[in-house]
């Protein structure tokens with residue numbers, strides 16, 4: 407855990423809870439009863455081989471996928487309740503993917519202000535201030551008026567993170583956000599994420615960056631064949647209990 411992370415032990419509320427979650431696509435059972443919890447201000451890192459169900463698990467947390475069985479609670483929303491308010495859920499959850507999906511015809515600032523303006527009806531001047539603040543958070547203050555194509559891949563991904571931050575989510579989900587980037591650009595994006603963690607953002611992140619995971623994770627969840635195979639602190643990566651995690655780590659490093 408980072409040294410300068412605010413102490414959140416006083417209010418150890420669970421922000422994300424998955425209990426015995428099953429998810430199938432047609433006849434293929436992809437999640438076979440997974441359970442884990444994410445506490446406020448903590449970083450959970452999901453690791454595991456390709457196809458083990460990491461992305462599906464994240465997508466279930468934002469209700470981009472519905473589950474076949476089990477329970478998911480996110481920021482007080484019961485995701486299987488018939489009266490779930492999807493709009494309110496999505497206000498609480500920010501999600502960033504490998505592909506940035508910035509609108510090419512809008513400037514960086516316009517991309518960031520779009521949802522606060524349209525969804526939250528934020529007045530123009532406040533939206534401008536918010537965009538400036540969020541761009542500063544990701545170290546891109548000077549790119550306010552730039553268009554996405556004028557940015558490097560790492561800068562575009564940081565702009566996408568700023569866009570998500572502008573909605574002031576209570577929890578952020580990151581799915582392999584550096585996988586398309588070369589090592590130098592990967593580093594600058596990871597530093598932004600680490601700073602967010604230090605500032606106390608609750609997050610769940612899928613990554614193949616094992617050194618980063620070891621450093622930043624309060625909790626590591628190793629998924630294998632649709633199950634949570636092993637859970638523990640970042641140091642778990644130095645002493646895997648199962649042969650499957652051992653094999654995975656040997657393959658990753």
Ligand code: ADP
Nearest residue numbers: 431434436454455456457458459460461462463
């Ligand atoms: P990971 O992110 O760990 O690589 P995924 O969650 O993307 O794994 O995928 C887990 C399994 O679910 C894979 O076998 C994948 O092919 C399958 N899968 C994912 N999404 C769909 C979908 N929309 N329809 C059918 N199968 C899917």
Ligand code: MG
Nearest residue numbers: 460461462582
């Ligand atoms: Mg994936």
